[in-house]
Amino acid sequence: MIRSGATTVSSVSARADRQLEHRSHVSYIDKSREYYQAQGYEQAYRWAAFDEVPFVRPETPLGECNVAVVTTSFLHHHDSAFGAPATDKVVYHHPVADTPDRMFTDDLSWDKQATHTDDTESFLPLATLQALADDGVIGSLNDRFFGVPTQYSQRRTGLDADQVAEWCEEDGVDIALLVPL
């Protein structure tokens, strides 16, 4: 048995159910290009790609870290029976103590045939992190979580990223856990 932190690997067996002949993980860059080409958009989207990647090692032990979540889901509009975002989709923060049972995800391109987003913990793990904080695995769950709209414009996303960085610094966030839909 190999043990590393919270992760345990107890058995080693080959994937007899899937004998691979080609790469198994889905390429969404390929899929979306082919999909939009079929809609008549000849110009493929230019995805963000960088050689240099910033990297910091946390100086604080995990058991003392304040952890914040960043999501691409949005709060529901309180008055909407049909589902609509609570804002015109601008970068936002919201107290974790007031997390709604459902989040607005209808306009995002997750796989609506294969699954659903009715359980917010499957993409916004606030209760999970609170339980890990209660058990002493992390120091705390940050008092608020952060939401960013998905944009084709990487420049606009850069401005949203500046805002989230400012909020994280205000809150003394040590670790950000970012979860796209």
Add this chain to the structure above:
Amino acid sequence: MCHQTVSLVARRLEAAGIATVVIGSARDIVEEAGVARFVFVDFPLGNPCGKPGDRSMQRSIVSLALDVVASSIAPRTTVQAPQRWGSDDWREAFMAVGDHNRDALRAAGERRRAHQAADATRQ
């Protein structure tokens, strides 16, 4: 697009001295952008933190992400979560293009472009 968005935010936070980890299911988009740490969950898009209602799986995946933050020694660290979705049908079905929908997709694109052109004229 969600995966690119959080990757860009992760890069910005890391540059500000905040350690980050992305939990996601679109491996190519995150790795092309380049992030410090990535937990790849090989599921259909929508539930990167574990299957709906499966609290045990959700805790395992989030715990793995925290372990990755604590233990990684270099940027572009990708760790694949061992959990399986259970079927593979979704891999081909999502955003599929084929003879069954080629005409419908072309028509949808034309409607959208006409709509956008009308909006541009009004402004």
